[in-house]
Amino acid sequence: MAPPIPEVGPEITVGVIAAIAAFLTISILLGFFMRKKAKSFEEWLVGRGDIGPLVTGFALVATYLSGWAIFGNAGLGYAYGWSGSWLIGTTSVAGIALCLVIGYRMRRYVAFGVRTVPEMLRVRFESRTVQALAGLAMIVLLIVYSVGQYKAMATVWTITTNTPFYGSLLATAILVLVYLSVGGYTGTQWVSGFQGVLLTIVGWTLGIAALIWAGGPAEIAGAIGTQTFTYPGGNQTQIFLKDYTLPLPPPEGLAFPGVDYVGVVVAVFMFLFMATGFPHNIARFLGTRKITKREYWMMLPILVVGGLTPLWIGVVGLAARTVWGDSLMAANPPIYGDSAATYASISAGGVPLASLFAASVFAAAVATLASMVMVMATNITRDFIHNAYPKASPKKLLRLTKLMLIPFIAIPLWWTFTSPPPILSEFMAGSAVAQAGIFFFVVGVSMYWKRATKWGAIATIIYGLTLTILHPKAYGKFVGLYHWGYWALLLMFGAASIYFIISLATKPIPEERLEKLFPARK
Secondary structure (H helix, E strand, O other): OOOOOOOOOHHHHHHHHHHHHHHHHHHHHHHHHHHOOOOOHHHHHHOOOOEOHHHHHHHHHHHHOOHHHHHHHHHHHHHHHHHHHHHHHOOHHHHHHHHHHHHHHHHHHHHHOOOOHHHHHHHHHOOHHHHHHHHHHHHHHHHHHHHHHHHHHHHHHHHHHOOOHHHHHHHHHHHHHHHHHHHHHHHHHHHHHHHHHHHHHHHHHHHHHHHHHOOOHHHHHHHHOOOEEEOOOOOEEEEEOOOOOOOOOOOOHHHOOOOOHHHHHHHHHHHHHHHHHOHHHHHHHHHEOOOOHHHHHHHHHHHHHHHHHHHHHHHHHHHHHHHHOOHHHHOOOOOHHHHHHHHHHHHHHHHHHHHHHHHHHHHHHHHHHHHHHHHHHHHHHHHHHHHHOOOOOHHHHHHHHHHHHHHHHHHHHHHHHHOOOOOHHHHHHHHHHHHHHHHHHHHHHHHOOOOOOHHHHHHHHHHHHHHHHOOOOOOHHHHOOOOHHHHHHHHHHHHHHHHHHHHHHOOOOOHHHHHHHOOOOO
């Protein structure tokens, strides 16, 4: 007989509140300290360009370990078993390591006055149109990705404090607004560095503790093989989870990445591209100082260890399925199986581990959401307004940027209120594919490929946004796109084809200007 789902007593609630309060205290103190150093709009955005390798490395880990990786992956493994493992992060390490290799060149553009990723594209292609279009694409895709961060934070708070889910959503929105207002980019950069350390330690600890708690790898493997799939809400099928792919009936099954090997292959490429394709990840390098080769290689093991954390969170979901079966799939709507990690942390580690895990989810979701809200707000002020009116007052731009934090906190909040995703990581994969397909090439490859043109970038962004709307769970069904794998394949590799073909068919910027962006190695 399976042990009961743990009840949350006052000791858990007190421990969680204390851990989150400690995390917030450290974060806000760092934010206030860094705020005093920001004397201009540019410094508020990227600091003084003096961030070192350790802070940058752990900040990148914190941004990468979003609500998806540090929380939602447990729900994914819990709901789909082995087939969910492909979307947990098959090539997380490769992707985040590639981000280090490609992303560090971003700092070269700071010398040209660049403070945002779309602004980098304006300089690279000498096109304000590319800058504005990239800013629009980021806003659309980051709003989608922000929804998952809200659900992650609200779920943990709801379970551990017995607060209603929708009240928890409001609390997390206020938290993000305060968090961003006090620090700006530099504050969040240093705070994210601290968070990266916390997330890595807690993620590994929870994964190992859950593995032991469930009886070890052999016990988990045996139990998963006897489980059947249950839709969120409790509708059970007779499809076993023992296979590496899960042949669910269409259209729901074909919209899941692990349904067959087409989806599996695409999931691999998604993780390879998305770390560099996420604008809020690659923007981390805009505030980085010049580092030595030795310091550069110091960052790599940080990213490798951090990149393995999502896999440990996936183990937590498999452990929860082993112990409790499918009982969570009918509990706590609209949370369902996404509650697996929180309950497992309580059962496997008691008050200490549950408290640390709750603080870690807040850290991961707040860091990622704050980064994305910051990016979207500056998309408006820097990539639209300053782009159109270069002489706009920096003080007014700074005030407007802070004001724009409110709508970009509110829009995904309303989405989560009205349509919370039943399986968090599955939902967020749609935005991840689109960001990977568009920005890996338009931003990452363009920093290395001199032949890229503005027309190639424009065509890629438009194509990627169009395919995003045709997601199988959005409007894809109206054009026959029911299969997640084929949709993602069309988006990522279609974007790549358009980027290279259109660039080769059109003229790049003049050679003398390219020489400034691609200086010869001495």
